[in-house]
Amino acid sequence: MNSTTISPVIRLSGVSKDFGSTRALSGVDLTVERGEVVVLLGLSGSGKSTLLRHLDGLELPTRGDVEVLGRSLPKLKAHELRRVRARVAMIFQQFELVPSLTVLENVLTGALARLKGPRLGLWAYPKQLKLAALTHLDRVGMLEKAYERADQLSGGQQQRVAIARALMQSPEILLADEPVASLDPESSAQVMRLIREIAADDGLTVVCSLHQVDLALGWGDRIVGLRHGEVVLDTPAMGLSKSQVMEIYGRVATSTAELSAIESELRDAEFAAQATDGIR
Amino acid sequence: MTALDVAGPSAGSAEDVAARAPRRAFPAERACAVVVLVAMLIFSVWSLSMLDFSWGNIQSSWNIAVKVFSRMGPISLPGPEDLFSLIGITFGIVVLGTLAASLISIPVALLAAANTTPAPWLRPVGRAIGVITRAVPDVVLALAFSLTFALGSPLPGIFALGIHSIGMISKLFADAIENSDDGPRLAIRAAGGSRAQEFWSGVFPQVLPSWIATALHRFDINLRGSAILGYAGVGGLGYAMKVAFAEFPTGYGRGLGIACVIFVMCVVLEIVSSTIRRNLLGVQPLGRGLGDRIVRAATKNRPAPAQRVAPRGEVDVHRMLRRPWTRDRVRDTSWTATGLLVVVAAWFLTDIDFSQVQWQFVPRTIESFWPPDLGSYSFADFAQAMLVTIQVAFAAALLSLVFSLVFGSLAARNVAPSGGVRNTFRVILVIFRGVPELVLAIFLIMVTGLGNQAGVVALAFGGIGLLGKLIADSFEEVPNGPERALTAAGASRAQRYLAATWPQGLPSLIGNSLYLVDTNIRSATILGIVGGSGIGFYLTNASTVLTLHGQVTTLVLMVIVTVLAVEGVAAWMRRVFR
Numbered sequence: 001m002n003s004t005t006i007s008p009v010i011r012l013s014g015v016s017k018d019f020g021s022t023r024a025l026s027g028v029d030l031t032v033e034r035g036e037v038v039v040l041l042g043l044s045g046s047g048k049s050t051l052l053r054h055l056d057g058l059e060l061p062t063r064g065d066v067e068v069l070g071r072s073l074p075k076l077k078a079h080e081l082r083r084v085r086a087r088v089a090m091i092f093q094q095f096e097l098v099p100s101l102t103v104l105e106n107v108l109t110g111a112l113a114r115l116k117g118p119r120l121g122l123w124a125y126p127k128q129l130k131l132a133a134l135t136h137l138d139r140v141g142m143l144e145k146a147y148e149r150a151d152q153l154s155g156g157q158q159q160r161v162a163i164a165r166a167l168m169q170s171p172e173i174l175l176a177d178e179p180v181a182s183l184d185p186e187s188s189a190q191v192m193r194l195i196r197e198i199a200a201d202d203g204l205t206v207v208c209s210l211h212q213v214d215l216a217l218g219w220g221d222r223i224v225g226l227r228h229g230e231v232v233l234d235t236p237a238m239g240l241s242k243s244q245v246m247e248i249y250g251r252v253a254t255s256t257a258e259l260s261a262i263e264s265e266l267r268d269a270e271f272a273a274q275a276t277d278g279i280r
Numbered sequence: 281m282t283a284l285d286v287a288g289p290s291a292g293s294a295e296d297v298a299a300r301a302p303r304r305a306f307p308a309e310r311a312c313a314v315v316v317l318v319a320m321l322i323f324s325v326w327s328l329s330m331l332d333f334s335w336g337n338i339q340s341s342w343n344i345a346v347k348v349f350s351r352m353g354p355i356s357l358p359g360p361e362d363l364f365s366l367i368g369i370t371f372g373i374v375v376l377g378t379l380a381a382s383l384i385s386i387p388v389a390l391l392a393a394a395n396t397t398p399a400p401w402l403r404p405v406g407r408a409i410g411v412i413t414r415a416v417p418d419v420v421l422a423l424a425f426s427l428t429f430a431l432g433s434p435l436p437g438i439f440a441l442g443i444h445s446i447g448m449i450s451k452l453f454a455d456a457i458e459n460s461d462d463g464p465r466l467a468i469r470a471a472g473g474s475r476a477q478e479f480w481s482g483v484f485p486q487v488l489p490s491w492i493a494t495a496l497h498r499f500d501i502n503l504r505g506s507a508i509l510g511y512a513g514v515g516g517l518g519y520a521m522k523v524a525f526a527e528f529p530t531g532y533g534r535g536l537g538i539a540c541v542i543f544v545m546c547v548v549l550e551i552v553s554s555t556i557r558r559n560l561l562g563v564q565p566l567g568r569g570l571g572d573r574i575v576r577a578a579t580k581n582r583p584a585p586a587q588r589v590a591p592r593g594e595v596d597v598h599r600m601l602r603r604p605w606t607r608d609r610v611r612d613t614s615w616t617a618t619g620l621l622v623v624v625a626a627w628f629l630t631d632i633d634f635s636q637v638q639w640q641f642v643p644r645t646i647e648s649f650w651p652p653d654l655g656s657y658s659f660a661d662f663a664q665a666m667l668v669t670i671q672v673a674f675a676a677a678l679l680s681l682v683f684s685l686v687f688g689s690l691a692a693r694n695v696a697p698s699g700g701v702r703n704t705f706r707v708i709l710v711i712f713r714g715v716p717e718l719v720l721a722i723f724l725i726m727v728t729g730l731g732n733q734a735g736v737v738a739l740a741f742g743g744i745g746l747l748g749k750l751i752a753d754s755f756e757e758v759p760n761g762p763e764r765a766l767t768a769a770g771a772s773r774a775q776r777y778l779a780a781t782w783p784q785g786l787p788s789l790i791g792n793s794l795y796l797v798d799t800n801i802r803s804a805t806i807l808g809i810v811g812g813s814g815i816g817f818y819l820t821n822a823s824t825v826l827t828l829h830g831q832v833t834t835l836v837l838m839v840i841v842t843v844l845a846v847e848g849v850a851a852w853m854r855r856v857f858r
Contacts, residue, residue, distance in 0.1 A: 056470050086472030096463035100485045109481045113472030118480035122603065134597040146600050147609075162467075169471055 008033045009173060009205050010055060014064035017050055017229075024050040025061070025229040032207060034172075037199055039216040039237065040209040042226035042252050048209035051226065052177050055207060056088050057081045069172060086113035089166035093178040095158040099151035103142065103161050106150050107133040110168025136164040140194060156187025163194060167202075174199065176208040180215070192219060213249060225252045313856040316849065317790070320797075324678035327671035331732045341733060352532030357541065358520065366538075367545065370516035372630030373434045373509075374502045377441025379623060382495040385446050389453035395465075396457055396479060406454070414447025415840040417802065418505065419809050422512035423823035424649070424832060428641045434630040435637065437506070437514030445498050456490040457483060496553040500572075504546050507539070511810055517542050556615075645826065652837060653830035655822070662818065666838050668732065669814035672807070673800035676736045680743030681793055684709075687744065688751030694763060695755055695777055709752065713745030732814070735807040742803075743796050750792040751785070758784035787857040794850035801846060805839055815839065 010032035017025040025047050032038055040048045053059040054066050057073045066073045071084050089110070097106045108125045111133070119125060125133075137143045140160040150158060159179060166174060176195060180188035192215060199206045210216050216223055217237060225233025225248060233251045235244075357363055390396050391406030418440040425436035465482035473481065510518020517538055524535035554572045603609065654662065687705050689695045696702035762780040771779065808816020815835055822831035 058466070058470060082472040082474065084472075085470060088470075090467070090470040092463065092467060094463050096461075096467035098464040098482060098485045099461075100488065101481075109468055109473070109477075110471050112468060112474075112477045112481060115477075118474075118476040120480045120484060127601070130601060131597065134600050138597055143597065143600060147603050147606070165467070165471070175470075 009069055010207070011067040012051075012054070012064065013067075015051075015054060015061045015066060016063040017047075017054070017059060018062045023229055025054070028064070028229070028231055030224065030231065030234075032205060034205055035203050036222060037196070037206040037220045038208070039220035039223045040207060040226060041211070041213065041216050041223050041233070041248070042209070043211055046226040046252070047229035048211075048226055049177050050229075052090070052175050052207065052209055055173070055175055056085055056090055082113060086169055087171055088173045088175060089169045089171035090175040090177065091159065091162045091166050091179050093181045095155070095162045095182075097150040097158055097161060097165075099149070101150060102147050103137065103150055103153070104130065104133055104146040106161055107137060107164045107168050110165040113169070133164070133168055136167040137161070139167070139198075140164045154187070155183050156190060159183065159187070159191050160194065163191070163198070167198070171204065173205045173207070176206065178209055178211065181211065188215070213245070213252070217245065223248065227252055310856055313853055317853070320674070321678075324674040327675040328678060328736075330671055331675055331736060337733060348529075348532070351529045352536070353530055354533050355537045355540070356533045357537040358534065363541065366517045366520050367541065368629035369434055369631070370503075370506050370518065370542075370545075371549075372626035372628075373437040373514065373516055374441065374499060374506055375622060375626035376630060376632075377438045378445055378495055378499045378502050379626075380438065380442035381445030381449055381498065382491070384442070385450035385453050386491075388446060388450040389457055390479065392450060392454040393457035395460075395462065396483065398475070406450070410447045410450045410454070411844065412447075412840060413443055413445075414451070415802070415843050416444060416836050417806050417809070417819075417839075418444035418502075419508055419512050419806055420819050420823055420832065420836060422509050422514050423809075423820065424645070424829065426513045427824070427826055428638055428645050432513065432515040432519055433633075434515050435632060436512065437509045437516070438630070438632075440509065440512070440514070441502050445502060448501075449494050449498055452494045453487065453491055456487040456494075460486040493557045496557055500546070500550045500553055503549060507542050508806060508810060517545075645829075648826050648829035649833045651830060652833035654834060655828055655831045657818070657831070662815070662835060662838060665815045665818050666835075666842065669804045669808055669816065669839075670801065670842060672732055672735050672739065672804040672814060673797055676739035676743055676804070677793065677797045677800050679736065679740035680747050680796060683740075683744045684748035684751055688748040689755060689777070691748065691752035692755035692781075694758070694760060695781055697773065705748075706752070709745055709748045711745075712741060713749065732811075735804060735811055735813065738807065739800050739803055743800065747792055747796050751789060754788040754792070755781055755785045787854070790857050791850065791854045794846065794853060798843065798846045798850060801839070801843055 008031045010030065012028050012030040015025055015028040015030075016023065028047075028051065030051075040051060042048045050059060054061060054073075055068055057066075057068075057076070060066075060074050068084055069087055071080070073081065073084065076084065097103075098109070101109075102122065105122055105125075108119075108122070108129060111125070111129050112119065115125075122130070134143060134146060137146055140163050142157060142160050142164065145153060145157065145161075150161065153161065174195070179195065180191050183191060195206065195208065196219065198204065206220075208220065217240065220237045223233065223235055223237045224231060233248060235248070240248075358366065388406050388409050391398070391402045392410060393406075394403065397403040397406065421440035421443055422436045425439050426433075429435050460483050464486070465478045468478050468482045506514075506516065507518040507521060510516065510520070510522045513519065521535050521538040521542070524531035524538060550572055687709055690701055691705035691709055693699075693702055696705070758781055762784065763776050766776045766780050804814060805816050805819070808814035809820050810816070812820065815838065819832060819835050822828040822835065
């Protein structure tokens with residue numbers, strides 16, 4: 001099976017998802033090429049998270065097809081789905097580390113798909129995996145915290161550990177669900193820069209959901225806007241004019257009230273960007 | 281009168297308002313609940329009168345007790361060697377039984393928790409295992425198991441505790457699993473982990489502290505109850521006490537001495553387990569025993585200890601492979617090692633000899649419990665016995681309710697006329713709770729033959745401590761705005777209590793009273809086994825003879841149905857009176 005060389009790596013065709021009577025996604029078509037860094041932009045409730053969860057098979061579509069790394073996820077058996085998930089890493093808004101475990105063991109849980117059976121305790125993992133986990137921790141700058149409990153770390157530190165856990169999978173695709181929504185501006189900038197660096201160095205395909213336009217601009221290669229579960233925007237992220245940016249706001253916002261709220265947020269963000277000299 | 285004058289110009293307006301006022305809505309379900317409550321109250325009063333709870337009767341019981349105490353010899357202890365061996369056996373039985381139950385509880389809780397159950401239909405199965413194991417008293421299990429073992433063997437006790445404790449541990453553990461954060465599990469699933477990996481890496485580390493805390497709490501409860509197991513022929517302090525109490529009057533001093541040893545052992549080990557629960561696991565001990573309370577009082581205003589320090593010095597990947605021996609790691613490792621040592625010690629102390637097990641009896645013993653039958657009795661006999669047990673439970677609950685309403689109200693800060701009164705009644709409640717069921721059971725044993733009245737007194741006594749505290753706490757927790765409003769309107773203290781405090785505290789009062797009835801039914805069954813009355817009498821008789829085991833099944837089913845019915849009514853009441 002030579003699916004790894006097939007391009008594109010993600011292909012959604014006509015994906016709809018209903019939760020009871022509410023429609024979370026409606027007729028989404030999306031194609032992502034290998035190595036692309038895509039931002040999913042939308043307000044909360046626009047379907048970004050649901051879409052991301054479809055890319056890891058955590059949700060299956062009500063209608064339509066989700067193809068990831070050449071496999072059609074709705075058709076897979078549970079163990080085949082796990083094999084795809086092993087190649088797709090995910091990081092979360094709330095980091096989702098096990099609070100009572102050490103940082104190192106949390107990173108090692110990223111390798112569970114490669115191991116047989118359940119593991120509990122550091123001794124249960126082979127030495128070369130521990131070495132690999134420490135290397136990833138070093139890469140995200142968290143090596144000296146390896147033996148601290150995860151809940152003793154700050155939010156930004158926890159997200160960096162979560163990134164190390166994602167790296168432990170040696171993933172081909174990295175999914176990030178609002179990775180900095182719970183962080184302060186400085187940690188946000190660090191984490192966003194880290195993801196971008198890792199994506200470039202390892203040639204990862206990244207799909208990252210964000211709700212702040214200012215973070216999205218100039219960070220990704222491409223911006224995909226969502227509103228009410230529909231794709232309303234699909235544009236390269238580089239070299240946008242001011243009017244184009246305003247149009248993006250107009251597309252993802254659902255009402256004029258929201259639009260004006262976003263505009264004021266943009267002004268604040270510009271202010272902050274001047275202060276911290278931007279993300280990049 | 282002034283209000284009327286303002287309200288309208290003519291005298292007819294008051295009637296007019298009365299005519300226009302909406303009728304008070306009284307939903308049918310609430311009406312039903314009130315009827316059921318009143319019926320239960322009447323039943324309790326009737327039970328109390330049926331159990332011949334006359335003053336004369338109490339006096340004659342008291343006279344017998346005084347006579348017994350005056351004729352017995354001085355309190356004495358067995359020789360040190362015997363004593364330590366007995367302590368070791370009791371300790372070992374409780375450790376191993378609780379450990380077995382804790383381990384079995386993991387898969388049971390896994391089935392019962394909504395977020396980990398492999399299939400929705402398995403969830404009721406897991407819950408049912410919990411309910412059934414909790415409903416069958418450990419003494420009954422021990423009696424039934426004792427047939428397969430030599431008399432005085434520890435194994436029936438270990439098996440009995442191991443099965444009975446599953447109920448509580450698996451329930452609390454399942455609740456902890458359901459309350460755990462779903463995120464880490466999701467992260468492991470997203471990384472391609474299997475269901476087992478999701479549980480052991482994502483859920484179990486989160487609930488491990490609560491699992492250990494529950495097991496330790498259950499250990500305390502089992503230790504308190506271990507004396508009763510002696511009556512089922514399980515070796516250790518309880519059995520020695522039973523043998524001593526069988527010799528009147530010469531053995532009574534020795535029996536009381538052993539009872540004191542059990543009491544001291546309970547308090548000491550409860551302090552140890554509370555300390556572990558608080559310091560190591562950060563779980564505040566909430567038990568009602570003396571040890572729990574001492575630890576709670578001693579650590580009242582101290583926050584849970586802060587965690588760990590970072591390893592310092594040069595860091596590189598290879599050096600970091602070795603985990604540094606930080607204070608926390610040393611502490612965790614030494615506690616784990618101590619725990620393992622205790623288990624190994626328990627194994628040797630109980631001196632388990634599997635050759636004692638008459639394996640050829642095991643299948644026959646298990647088989648003998650099915651099908652349920654009535655033996656030479658009629659169903660009416662059993663129903664009558666069950667009724668007596670229920671009467672004891674309700675009568676005791678009524679006595680507890682009456683006394684704890686007074687004590688509990690006066691122990692509530694917002695009801696008591698002064699801080700002094702509040703503190704006095706708090707202390708009284710503490711004293712009531714401090715006397716463990718064990719001492720009450722011994723009181724019962726001393727005056728054996730008094731049967732039901734003694735059982736009611738014993739249960740009511742413990743009930744006042746429990747219910748009184750719950751009432752005091754729930755009254756203190758009611759929002760105090762309405763009370764302030766009534767004070768501002770010039771209401772008296774008593775008016776404020778009845779109009780503001782009481783209505784707000786009523787729902788939890790009803791819930792707590794029904795909870796007391798629920799626990800009383802279980803306790804009344806056990807006291808019946810010791811005191812030879814109610815359904816306990818038939819259980820004792822039937823469980824010691826193989827051919828009568830069908831009756832045990834019938835009786836146990838009756839207890840389970842009763843307990844479930846009370847639990848169901850309680851759940852319904854809580855919903856209606858929310």
